[in-house]
Amino acid sequence: MPGSATAKARYHDGSGGAVGTFRRLWQKSYVPDWIGLFMIVLENLAIVFLEPFKRMFSLDDLSIQFPHAEIERVPVPLLLVYTVAFPAIFITIYTLLIAPKKSGTARLHQLHVGLLGLAISLMLTTFITDLIKNGVGRPRPDLIARCKPKEGTPKHELVGWEVCTETDHHTLHDGFRSFPSGHSSFSWSGLGYLSLFLFGQLRALRPGSDLTKFVIAALPALGALLITISRTEDYRHDVYDVSTGSLIGMVRRYFPPLTVQACDEPFASRDQEIKPDNSRGDFEMLPTRVDSPDLEAGERRV
DSSP states (O other): OHHHHHHHHHHHSSSSHHHHHHHHHSSSHHHHHHHHHHHHHHHHHHHHSSOOOOOBOOTTTTTGOOOOOOSSSSSHHHHHHHIIIIIHHHHHIIIIIIISSSOOOHHHHHHHHOOOHHHHHHHHHHHHHHHHHHHOOOTTTTTHHHOOOOTOOOOSBOOGGGGGGOOOOOHHGGOOOOSOOOHHHHIIIIIIHHHHHHHHTTTTTTOOOOOHHHHHHHHHHHHHHHHEEEEEESOOOOOOOOHHHHHHHHHOOOOOOTSTTTTOOOOOOOTOOOOOSSSSOOOGGSSOTTTTOOGGGGGGOO
C-alpha cells in the first residue's frame, strides 16, 4: 500500500520515529544552543577550581609595585547588576512594551533570542577570559602589596610566589590573574551586547540615521568603558589587560548585520519551515516547453 510504503521510507531515512523526532528537535529548535550554553557554564565552574599559573617576578619591577585597593570602584556584585541584570531587564521591557508593532509571537521570539544571545555572550566571554587568565599567570600591578614578600628576598632577581607571606589564598593567587581584565570583558559582553542590540533596534548605523539614535545606542557602551577605566584606577590592571578584555567581550548572535535594512529583526525562528506545494505531481513540477503539445488533450504533434 502507498501509505505503508511511505511510512517505511520515512522510518529507514530517519524522518520517522524517535530518531526523526530528535533530529527535527535538534535542527528546528534552539535546544542545541541551550545545551551548548549549559556546557560552557560547566566549563566555567571547572575553571574556578583550577590554580592559575604563577609567573616569576622581581621585587624591583616598578610596574607591579602599586598599592592594593581594598575597596574597588566596581565590586563584583555591582558588576553583575550593571552587566547582567540591567541588560536583561532592559531587553525584556523594550521587546515587550517599546518595540515597534509586532505580533505576540514575534515579540516572544525576539525576547527569547535576545536573552539567549546575552547569556551566551556573558558565559562565553567568562570562559575565554578565565582560561587565558589561568594560563598566562601575569602579575597584577599591585602584586608586591598583595604578596608581602618576606625579609631577605633578593630584589634584583626573579623569584617565585613562594617568597610571599600573604595568608589569604584568594588575595595572593588572584594577584597572578591580571591578563586579560575580567571586569572589562564581562562589562563589554553585557553592556556592549546591549549597545549592539540598540544599534540594531534603532537602525542607528543605517545610512541616513540621525545622531540621536547613535548616542542613545552608545550609552551602554559608555558604561562599559567607564567600568574598564576603573580597573586601571584601582591598579588591578594596566592598559593592555583592559584593552584585550574589551575586545574579548564583543559577541552578537541571532540578528543580521547592523548595516542591513532589517537589522532590527532577528533571524526567523528555526521551527518555521517552508511547506512544499503538493497540489501538483512530481512530473508536473518539471519545466515544460511553451510549444509542447498537450498529448493527453489529444493535440497532434506538428
